[in-house]
Amino acid sequence: MTDNTLPVLAGVQPPVRGSTYPAAIIDGEARFPEGAPARALKSPLDGAPLGSQLLADPALAAEAVERAQAAFMAWRTVPAPRRGELVRRIGEAVRQNKRELARIITLEAGKIPAEAEGEVQEWIDICEFAVGLSRQLHGLTIASERPDHRMMEQWLPLGPVGVITAFNFPVAVWAWNAMLAFVCGDSVIWKPSEKTPLCALAVQTLVGQAIASMDEAPAGLSQLVVGLADVGEAIAADTRVPLVSATGSVRMGKRVAATVGARLGRSLLELGGNNAMIVTPTARLDLALRAIVFAAAGTAGQRCTTLRRLIVHESVLPELLPKLVKAYESLPVGDPRVPGTLVGPLIDAASFEAMQLALDDAKIQGGRIVCGGRRIADNVPAGGFYVQPAIVEVPGNLKVVCHETFAPILYVMTYRELDEAIALNNGVPQGLSSAIFTERMQEAERFMAAAGSDCGIANVNIGTSGAEIGGAFGGEKETGGGRESGSDSWKAYMRRTTNTINYGDALPLAQGIRFDV
Structure with missing residues (x-):
């Protein structure tokens, strides 16, 4: 579907005049104000025109x-x-x-x-x-x-x-x-x-x-x-x-x-979210790997709960990083309408440019691009901004790392002691989602306790994204x-x-106050 016609919903097509969509629906009535400015709509899949949107x-x-x-x-x-x-x-x-x-x-x-x-x-x-x-x-x-x-x-x-x-x-x-x-x-x-x-x-x-x-x-x-x-x-x-x-x-x-x-x-x-996952020496790497890839690359990195920082124990990184790179290199990136695709396009050119700027800044500040980051041109619609999800090794929470870039960039850093990992987790202005992969109860409980993660969401052995309806969703600090x-x-x-009802015959005052007339 690449034209400007929306599907019929419950027997009725959403309001449109020609190829122009209304600026508002007020009391159930579509409004097409005379002289209202219009914005051209294009699909991020291929740049195909979707019509014109009037602006209120x-x-x-x-x-x-x-x-x-x-x-x-x-x-x-x-x-x-x-x-x-x-x-x-x-x-x-x-x-x-x-x-x-x-x-x-x-x-x-x-x-x-x-x-x-x-x-x-x-x-x-x-x-x-x-x-x-x-x-x-x-x-x-x-x-x-x-x-x-x-x-x-x-x-x-x-x-x-x-x-x-x-x-x-x-x-x-x-x-x-x-x-x-x-x-x-x-x-x-x-x-x-x-x-x-x-x-x-x-x-x-x-x-x-x-x-x-x-x-x-x-x-x-x-x-x-x-x-x-x-x-x-x-x-x-x-x-x-x-x-x-x-x-x-x-x-x-x-x-x-x-x-x-x-x-x-x-x-x-x-x-904003600038979400981190800690991978400890006891972590099950098969589970952690799946969680990392979905949380970091799903929705092309355009979730508020996207995994953006991976904090890995220094003893684990030599085994985990090659597996992560292999998984990234095999990710099917392309038109979401093609069966088997797992990563679609960025929403627009501005998002792609922001991603490239962040990657450049990461290199200047001491990071190393391990894989990905480039725009894909082959076997994808020409008008969309399809990118290879990127992995960047960094020495810690660099300035660029502390800023949320709404794109599939995963910054990887190491730690020695759990307190150091928790400090890295908390060391950004945002506080939405966080996770730890560990088989040790003590580490899990410390991560969720008062001196642990300062985020609104703190998960154990699952990723940072995929919140359920039953739990309150949101975060602290700049979130x-x-x-x-x-x-x-x-x-x-x-x-x-707050209501107080007197069903007696007297009028006693609170705090024992007497005020008799």
Whole structure:
């Protein structure tokens, strides 16, 4: 599929006029503003044109927020299990259209079909999680110091939630946020990456059909606005949006946090990752090798959980590195639509240029390129940016290593003592995901303890990527501190209220204070 026509989803094609896609979908209506600037869309697979994407402006974003606010006022009073019913219907629609959605992800984001279908499965999984959650939004009963009083805590709907997403997971990250927001009683305004608007339009088509099928669900529950940074800034600055969840670069996240913080709103940030794996002398190298290759080269290195730093005990490197190079050299890199391909293209030319700049800097700073790094020209579509995943030996956390390059570069360094390895793991500004391969319980426990990995995710004998829906996802430091998806992440989408009920005939005050009149 290399033309500009999206697959039919649940009997309806996402909105398009000729080869032009709308700037927004507000209250279920596609908007094609007169005079709106347009962005040419091209597939990263081969550079084939996919049509023209109209871009919204801050005024259109403000209208979307207004309509989302009106929808919230109605949706917040719908019982949570009924809100869960909407998410159940959405999940069923996604199941029925899984393959078509995955094709769009492959077309627009360049993922191999297995990873694209895996991303759609994440949407299905979070729907199931959210449906169950809709009957478990619980508070607490707390002992009161006053007789004939009861104190309790409730979690109530928060308001319209702004969701800003990146190109690399154009469906799943929105779903993590939106499905929880819906069951928590919130409406959603979505600004997707301008690099993957067709995925967003397809998603919005399915969600709009589910909303229309349910009488209690207002049309404005899910809004879509496609634009550049000014649209994201407008959503972040709008006081009617109490929570903004943003996924992307550290630079973007800092701007969002500053804007939202200036009005004392909430921000949920999932930003850069610079993830490390420690390989100890007792590690099972067969397992470690498989984990390294998938985590470092999968999705062409364009995951926030991609393995970027490999910290290997000096006694293990002579055996591990040749095996790793052999595995890298045998990786099938090419068009994801060709069966057997494991690594697709980078998203665009800018990503390729950033990779080359990082490799040059690594050499200048004392690194050695062991293999890979070059653009592939043979047996791949001419218009795509296909690269050989690179392995670079470095003496430690060089300056270039401390910066996340969104490309398949694996920096390899050695250590002698576990404390040194943990210090290397923690010695970067980011703190998303980490892993250790060891057969020693003491090493595993030290890695996960308070003085161990400082990341939001710390794994033992599995790689840094492949998080499950049930666990809260996110990291510390420049990763932003936010948590999405499972566990008690739902609390970010609600407001907490503490209630005290006097069911007696007296009015005792707290702390024993007497104030008699």
